[in-house]
Amino acid sequence: MSRPPVDYIERTAERYGALGYPPYQWVRNDDEPPFAPMAKPLAGSRIGLIASGGVYRVGQIAFHYRDDSSYRIIPRDCEMSELRATHFAYDLTSARSDPNVVFPLATLRAEAGDGGIGEVAPNAYTFMGGIYSARRVRERLAPALAERMEEDAVDAALLVPA
Amino acid sequence: MGLIAREIESRGIPTLSMSSAYSITAAVRPPRAVYLDFPLGHTAGKPHDTALQRRILRDALEALVTIDTPGTIRRLAYRWSKDDAWKDSVMRPHPDGASGDDRIERHPDPQYQCEDDRIAAEAAIERGGCRGCVFLS
Numbered sequence: 047m048s049r050p051p052v053d054y055i056e057r058t059a060e061r062y063g064a065l066g067y068p069p070y071q072w073v074r075n076d077d078e079p080p081f082a083p084m085a086k087p088l089a090g091s092r093i094g095l096i097a098s099g100g101v102y103r104v105g106q107i108a109f110h111y112r113d114d115s116s117y118r119i120i121p122r123d124c125e126m127s128e129l130r131a132t133h134f135a136y137d138l139t140s141a142r143s144d145p146n147v148v149f150p151l152a153t154l155r156a157e158a159g160d161g162g163i164g165e166v167a168p169n170a171y172t173f174m175g176g177i178y179s180a181r182r183v184r185e186r187l188a189p190a191l192a193e194r195m196e197e198d199a200v201d202a203a204l205l206v207p208a
Numbered sequence: 209m210g211l212i213a214r215e216i217e218s219r220g221i222p223t224l225s226m227s228s229a230y231s232i233t234a235a236v237r238p239p240r241a242v243y244l245d246f247p248l249g250h251t252a253g254k255p256h257d258t259a260l261q262r263r264i265l266r267d268a269l270e271a272l273v274t275i276d277t278p279g280t281i282r283r284l285a286y287r288w289s290k291d292d293a294w295k296d297s298v299m300r301p302h303p304d305g306a307s308g309d310d311r312i313e314r315h316p317d318p319q320y321q322c323e324d325d326r327i328a329a330e331a332a333i334e335r336g337g338c339r340g341c342v343f344l345s
Contacts, residue, residue, distance in 0.1 A: 048245070048287060048292055049292040049295055051229075051230035051231065051243070051245055052229075052230075052295050052298050053230075053231045054229045054231055054232055054248075054298075054299070055231045055232060055235065056231070057298060057299040057300070058299065060299075061299050072232060072235050072236075073210065073211060073235065073236045074235045074236070075210070075214075075235070075236055075237045076237075077237075078237075078278050078279060079213075079214055079217065079237050079238060079239040079278045079279050080214055080217040080218040080239060080278070081217065081239050081240075081278040082217050082220045082221060082222045082239075083222065083276070084222050084272060084273050085222075087273075088269055088272070088273060093269075094221075096209075096212065098209050099249070099251075102325075103340065104324075104325055104328050105328045105329060105331075105332045105338075105339065106329060106332070106338050106339065106340055106341050107318050107329045107333075107338045107341050108318035108319050108320045108321070108325060108326075108329070109318065109319065110315060110316050110317055110318050110319055111314040111315055111316075111319055112314040112315065112316040113314075115344055116341065116342060116343045116344060117342050117344075118340050118341055118342070119339075119340035119341075119342065120340065121340075130320070130321040130322075130325055131321065132319045132320065132321055134314065134319075135248070136248040136249040137247070137248070137249050138249065138321075139249075140249055140250055140254070140255040141249055141255075142321060143255045143256070144255035144256050146252060146253065146255075146258075146261055147249065147250050147251070147252055147253055147254065147255050147261075148249060148250075148251055148252060149252075150252040150253075150261060150265055152258075153252065153253075153258070153261045153262060153265045154265065156258070156262060157262065157265055157266070157269070162266065162269065163269065175209060180211065183211050183212065184211050184215075186344045186345075187212065187344060188211050188212045188214075188215035188216075189215060190342070190344055191212055191215070191216070192212070192215045192216045192218075192219055192221075195216050195219075195221050196219060196221070200221060201221075201222075202221065202222040202223065202224065202272055203213075203216050203221055203222070203223045203224075204223075204224055204226070204268065204269075204272075205209050205212060205213050205216075205223055205224065205225045205226065205238070206209075206225075206226045206251050206252055207209040207225070207226070207227060207228075207229070207251060208248060208249055208251060
């Protein structure tokens with residue numbers, strides 16, 4: 047018998063409370079989200095990838111842990127062995143052993159190779175989630191990444207938090 | 209990530225958000241999501257289990273095409289293990305009395321996975337800058 051999902055909002059509140067910190071303000075939207083239907087079949091679609099698990103490529107500057115709202119561009123043909131992961135809020139053991147668990151680039155490439163999707167977009171984008179300022183994400187990072195999706199002419203975007 | 213999904217979708221590009229944190233995803237309400245009941249850090253599967261990673265990705269892509277109600281979070285059927293004992297210890301105080309606050313201090317300097325990465329990044333900066341690093345003002 048499976049048990050209900052871990053409620054990370056509740057557990058964060060418990061832990062912050064126990065430490066005497068003010069509660070974290072999670073983003074809450076009560077309105078209906080925007081919705082754009084798929085315009086063409088997957089097999090003919092270019093799929094973009096954005097992941098927030100703190101993945102960077104060797105030679106790039108790593109993320110830092112204080113409200114880092116920068117992002118990294120990872121070319122689609124990047125070797126998985128060149129990828130690294132850094133983050134303050136999750137256990138990195140699996141991601142460092144196999145980045146596909148939080149950044150499924152090789153998985154997407156395999157799917158494209160088998161014709162399940164048309165192609166992987168030329169670049170994938172990574173950042174480090176856990177940014178405290180929702181305003182900064184809303185006003186700076188989200189528009190910047192959305193512009194990248196437009197420039198890359200993706201037909202759909204896959205978003206992978208850690 | 210839900211805010212980013214909404215921004216992209218508002219420009220007419222469909223998005224599919226993967227999630228292993230149901231309550232956080234339900235609160236932010238991205239346009240479409242799949243929920244995988246795995247520990248954080250495994251949103252797209254288990255390490256080195258490429259068959260499972262492919263199945264999860266295909267389910268996510270299927271959701272991208274078939275979800276037609278905005279805000280739907282589709283639960284995937286995979287389980288991390290036969291029992292859900294891993295859920296007991298998530299963000300909970302350790303039995304030995306330690307606080308359970310195992311977060312790392314929030315340094316504003318880059319947190320490299322290994323020292324060689326720092327050397328590689330600093331060498332790249334010397335040669336003219338970090339390729340593929342975008343810092344927003």
